[in-house]
Amino acid sequence: xxxxxxxxxxxxxxxxxxxxxxxxxxxxxxxxxxxxxxxxxxxxxxxxxxxxxxxxxxxxxxxxxxxxxxxxxxxxxxxxxxxxxxxxxxxxxxxxxxxxxxxxxxxxxxxxxxxxxxxxxxxxxxxxxxxxxxxxxxxxxxxxxxxxxxxxxxxxxxxxxxxxxxxxxxxxxxxxxxxxxxxxxxxxxxxxxxxxxxxxxxxxxxxxxxxxxxxxxxxxxxxxxxxxxxxxxxxxxxxxxxxxxxxxxxxxxxxxxxxxxxxxxxxxxxxxxxxxxxxxxxxxxxxxxxxxxxxxxxxxxxxxxxxxxxxxxxxxxxxxxxxxxxxxxxxxxxxxxxxxxxxxxxxxxxxxxxxx
Numbered sequence: 001x002x003x004x005x006x007x008x009x010x011x012x013x014x015x016x017x018x019x020x021x022x023x024x025x026x027x028x029x030x031x032x033x034x035x036x037x038x039x040x041x042x043x044x045x046x047x048x049x050x051x052x053x054x055x056x057x058x059x060x061x062x063x064x065x066x067x068x069x070x071x072x073x074x075x076x077x078x079x080x081x082x083x084x085x086x087x088x089x090x091x092x093x094x095x096x097x098x099x100x101x102x103x104x105x106x107x108x109x110x111x112x113x114x115x116x117x118x119x120x121x122x123x124x125x126x127x128x129x130x131x132x133x134x135x136x137x138x139x140x141x142x143x144x145x146x147x148x149x150x151x152x153x154x155x156x157x158x159x160x161x162x163x164x165x166x167x168x169x170x171x172x173x174x175x176x177x178x179x180x181x182x183x184x185x186x187x188x189x190x191x192x193x194x195x196x197x198x199x200x201x202x203x204x205x206x207x208x209x210x211x212x213x214x215x216x217x218x219x220x221x222x223x224x225x226x227x228x229x230x231x232x233x234x235x236x237x238x239x240x241x242x243x244x245x246x247x248x249x250x251x252x253x254x255x256x257x258x259x260x261x262x263x264x265x266x267x268x269x270x271x272x273x274x275x276x277x278x279x280x281x282x283x284x285x286x287x288x289x290x291x292x293x294x295x296x297x298x299x300x301x302x303x304x305x306x307x308x309x310x311x312x313x314x315x316x317x318x319x320x321x322x323x324x325x326x327x328x329x330x331x332x333x334x335x336x337x338x339x340x341x342x343x344x345x346x347x348x349x350x351x352x353x354x355x356x
């Protein structure tokens with residue numbers, strides 16, 4: 001089959017003036033004016049990196065075990081891959097303690113302009129305490145740090161998978177992109193934390209009928225765990241034609257995080273909770289995660305049509321929803337025990353006719 005690569009959307013680099021304006025915007029504070037000459041020199045270096053597309057400026061030969069041992073592989077990608085492999089090995093060790101990743105998906109915390117903690121954080125801490133009472137190790141991932149930590153990012157997924165699945169590397173090789181200044185990407189740490197866990201529990205609010213933007217960014221970037229290519233040398237980085245050929249020759253779409261159990265808590269105040277829960281659970285099912293029963297999938301209103309200003313007090317009063325969140329954690333814990341003991345879902349042995 002002929003390899004067809006479509007071009008014509010964005011074909012030219014940004015202008016020198018636009019690049020300079022973007023670069024210098026980070027140094028708007030008048031306190032930087034004494035260093036304008038130094039900043040101009042740095043901007044010139046950054047422009048050269050952008051012009052020459054030095055995405056991964058520090059590389060080393062891939063070496064044995066890769067499709068092309070002589071390929072210049074990013075040392076940052078290799079380090080992330082090795083950490084993830086080590087986390088996977090710990091996770092698969094029957095002697096390792098049971099570990100659950102609890103994800104607080106709200107953007108709000110009290111270090112930045114909302115000025116108040118989120119209800120999602122409170123519910124995540126409740127789930128954490130419930131799991132710890134059952135002797136689980138708990139890793140709390142607070143996505144609100146994207147809003148309050150300086151220069152911490154989950155950069156957007158570029159949709160490499162829609163060009164060809166093998167172009168989407170596991171872990172993601174799109175970032176860091178030093179030529180574009182797309183650095184401080186959080187996902188390599190997050191990939192490792194997912195790889196290390198036996199179960200994951202999401203707590204998310206509803207923002208405009210959907211899950212929060214930090215959670216959606218993370219979900220999109222986890223696409224590489226669902227069919228991603230663990231060997232970037234097989235496509236020589238981002239060679240589109242090579243990736244398309246690999247997929248057309250037959251691709252196995254490996255599910256790198258399959259077999260971990262999940263629980264979901266979605267809360268809102270007016271609408272959108274059921275659709276958001278459906279979206280989350282459908283996504284996790286597709287990824288090969290193991291559902292933990294009806295009590296592990298919760299959607300509830302907290303302070304239905306009440307003022308935002310009293311929503312924490314509404315949660316204080318709602319003892320039932322607090323107990324239901326604790327039940328999500330208990331259901332997840334029981335499913336983790338079952339999976340680790342080898343008791344899989346009834347449909348586990350069945351082959352998937354459509355691997356994608």
